Amino acid sequence: MMRIRRFAILLALIATACSGQRDRRERLEFWGLGREGEVVAEMIPEFERRNPSIHVVVQQIPWSAAHEKLLTAHVGESTPDAAQMGNTWIPEFVAVKALDDLTPFVAASRSVDRRDYFDGIWATNVVNGTTYGVPWYVDTRVLFYRSDVLAAVGFPNGPRTWDEWLEAMRRIKAEHRSRWAILMPTNEFEPIEVLAMTNGSPLLNADGTRGAFRQPPFAGAFEFYVELFRRGYAPAVSNSEISNLYQQFAQGDFAMHITGPWNVGEFRRRLPASMNGKWATAPLPARDASAPTGVSMAGGASLVIFAASKHKDAARKFVEFLSEPKQQIRFFELTGDLPARRSAWSAPALAADPHFPAFRKQLERVQPLPKVPEWEQIASAIFDRGEAAARGTSSTTAALTALDAKADILLEKRRWMLSRKR
Amino acid sequence: MNAETRAALLFLAPAMLLIGIFFFAPVIAGFALSLTDFDLYTIGDIHNLRFIALRNYRELLGSSIFWTAFGNTLYFALVGGPLTVIVSLGAALLVNTRLTRYKAFFRTVYFAPVVTTLVAVSIVFKYLYHPRFGVVNRALGHIGLGPVDWLGDPRFAMLSIIILAVWKGFGYTMIIFIAGLQNIPEELYEAAKIDGAGPWGRFRHVTVPMLGPTFLFVGIVVAIGQLQIFAEPYVMTMGGPLNRTVTAVMLMYQQGFKWWRMGYAAAVAFILFLVIGAATLVQMRFQEKR
Numbered sequence: 001m002m003r004i005r006r007f008a009i010l011l012a013l014i015a016t017a018c019s020g021q022r023d024r025r026e027r028l029e030f031w032g033l034g035r036e037g038e039v040v041a042e043m044i045p046e047f048e049r050r051n052p053s054i055h056v057v058v059q060q061i062p063w064s065a066a067h068e069k070l071l072t073a074h075v076g077e078s079t080p081d082a083a084q085m086g087n088t089w090i091p092e093f094v095a096v097k098a099l100d101d102l103t104p105f106v107a108a109s110r111s112v113d114r115r116d117y118f119d120g121i122w123a124t125n126v127v128n129g130t131t132y133g134v135p136w137y138v139d140t141r142v143l144f145y146r147s148d149v150l151a152a153v154g155f156p157n158g159p160r161t162w163d164e165w166l167e168a169m170r171r172i173k174a175e176h177r178s179r180w181a182i183l184m185p186t187n188e189f190e191p192i193e194v195l196a197m198t199n200g201s202p203l204l205n206a207d208g209t210r211g212a213f214r215q216p217p218f219a220g221a222f223e224f225y226v227e228l229f230r231r232g233y234a235p236a237v238s239n240s241e242i243s244n245l246y247q248q249f250a251q252g253d254f255a256m257h258i259t260g261p262w263n264v265g266e267f268r269r270r271l272p273a274s275m276n277g278k279w280a281t282a283p284l285p286a287r288d289a290s291a292p293t294g295v296s297m298a299g300g301a302s303l304v305i306f307a308a309s310k311h312k313d314a315a316r317k318f319v320e321f322l323s324e325p326k327q328q329i330r331f332f333e334l335t336g337d338l339p340a341r342r343s344a345w346s347a348p349a350l351a352a353d354p355h356f357p358a359f360r361k362q363l364e365r366v367q368p369l370p371k372v373p374e375w376e377q378i379a380s381a382i383f384d385r386g387e388a389a390a391r392g393t394s395s396t397t398a399a400l401t402a403l404d405a406k407a408d409i410l411l412e413k414r415r416w417m418l419s420r421k422r
Numbered sequence: 423m424n425a426e427t428r429a430a431l432l433f434l435a436p437a438m439l440l441i442g443i444f445f446f447a448p449v450i451a452g453f454a455l456s457l458t459d460f461d462l463y464t465i466g467d468i469h470n471l472r473f474i475a476l477r478n479y480r481e482l483l484g485s486s487i488f489w490t491a492f493g494n495t496l497y498f499a500l501v502g503g504p505l506t507v508i509v510s511l512g513a514a515l516l517v518n519t520r521l522t523r524y525k526a527f528f529r530t531v532y533f534a535p536v537v538t539t540l541v542a543v544s545i546v547f548k549y550l551y552h553p554r555f556g557v558v559n560r561a562l563g564h565i566g567l568g569p570v571d572w573l574g575d576p577r578f579a580m581l582s583i584i585i586l587a588v589w590k591g592f593g594y595t596m597i598i599f600i601a602g603l604q605n606i607p608e609e610l611y612e613a614a615k616i617d618g619a620g621p622w623g624r625f626r627h628v629t630v631p632m633l634g635p636t637f638l639f640v641g642i643v644v645a646i647g648q649l650q651i652f653a654e655p656y657v658m659t660m661g662g663p664l665n666r667t668v669t670a671v672m673l674m675y676q677q678g679f680k681w682w683r684m685g686y687a688a689a690v691a692f693i694l695f696l697v698i699g700a701a702t703l704v705q706m707r708f709q710e711k712r
Contacts, residue, residue, distance in 0.1 A: 067680065068679045068680060071679070071682060072679065074465070075465060092462060095462050095463055095466050096462055096463075096465040096466045097465075097466045097467075373462050373463075376681075377681060409481070413459060413461065413463060413470075416472070417463060417470060
């Protein structure tokens, strides 16, 4: 008897579950990465209020696993409708044909205004003339420096050219203003990349089939980089050998550091109060006085729509929503990520801040890294060879030859594919 | 073919079919994949696939990271493997002596690490190894040693992982050793005792030879497991510092799923397959001789 009753209850439960109100809204799946994936959830109620027929489901993915997960999802045909994606990954996902062509959407959209975006940042989303992503937030590198130290050697606003930069470093070292003039961890390739781009190097040849490392623009920048170690301006240490960047910056171990926007918040939080007003940010120094600033890398994340999505219209609405200047500002307030649109930068939190305007200035002079899927592998060779040269175990000529050779091996498939097309 | 052979083949067929599908087919497919340049571009368009014969292997054997990874893996196996065998044999002897009370309790305690989740304990060990707040360094501090940067120092990183792996794995081999010990007839020990053999003599001349087959089995199982180490360094060090903890499987994972160079990764896998096969063969030969 008991058993029959339980069975009846179970049946009743199943029946109610089936007849229960189904969500009739269109289900839009969005993958957000790391902290951004967490925070975007807070912006969704507003979007759903404006679009009652769409329900956004956010899946949060840690950055460390994101790249593999997105690629695997594509191969396994289980991509979401839209996602956040590091903008340097876009060429790779274009190569596997995972992304939807957004060119017509952008041309027709009233919300996504191409001219409002920083050119270098926008360019990261364009592969062979086709737009595959809309920038969400940006990331680039600028010079962080001890303003007290730089003022003492005559550059209160930071060095503006490479000559001034070298002079500042020479004096810092000669007058013992700090232990090292600049910190450039040897396991980071970004400093070499931005120096090379500042010196006019395209890094790879025009169709991305061979390295351009032995050519004068890159070679010159590489020489400049290695020279900083040779002259003792920079210590040849890797990131893991630096126990506490902030403490060492505060106690005068080094006076300059090339790093990104996340460190604005970190410097404020972690530097002792005595350092207030003693550090500043500046755009990267230019090669010479003919350019306003140096050239930095166009990093950040974009919003993409997957080719396999069945909810592209809803996805486009969502991309438009997140791209609105108002939402860009809201997103900055929630995450500290810098907006990709110029109009969002008029927000007082950014414009009146002492440290962000340097980024605003730098963003006008940023360049995408070479748009080939192999770039990350080539870049890891750059720091590997850069480290060897900085530590003096390899001559710069040998390092550059090795780099070109490595790039040529990695890009062999591209050469073959291009030769077949012809 | 007579009726008897036919019947035998019929009975063998299901097993052969399963082995064929789940062993021979994947191995052949993996080898075939390793002769191509299957990569990102191939996912986009299958016409971008090329047969490149042994180029993946040539490139691999010429790359320094490959030798680093295999060197690290061998280091791990050659230090961690014997250590696992010694620790587990010791634990088995302890648990198995007649003097020990609460045998079941100790067996369970020693076996417990085996059933824990590898990723979870790797994270826990990461905390234990923390240079400043970790328990290990606190304990060392009390006796005036350290602090040691267990996972950050190139000299210690692999050793730290070996300690974790031994702790995690010895319980399993201990159970096998206990089973082997219990199969040794008591009379042999008694006879040896009468002949005047002390504890060491009995261990050396009764226990060790009688455990021969168990040693073979344990040796092979441990070697196979150790050569495939991946999760511990993946969770704890990501291959660093200075590539000291990049292992063969991790190299395969990086090439295959990070850069999506499937052909190249398959070549790594195939070489690892050969190495494990060779290690197994060597052990079997070695045991046969004894």
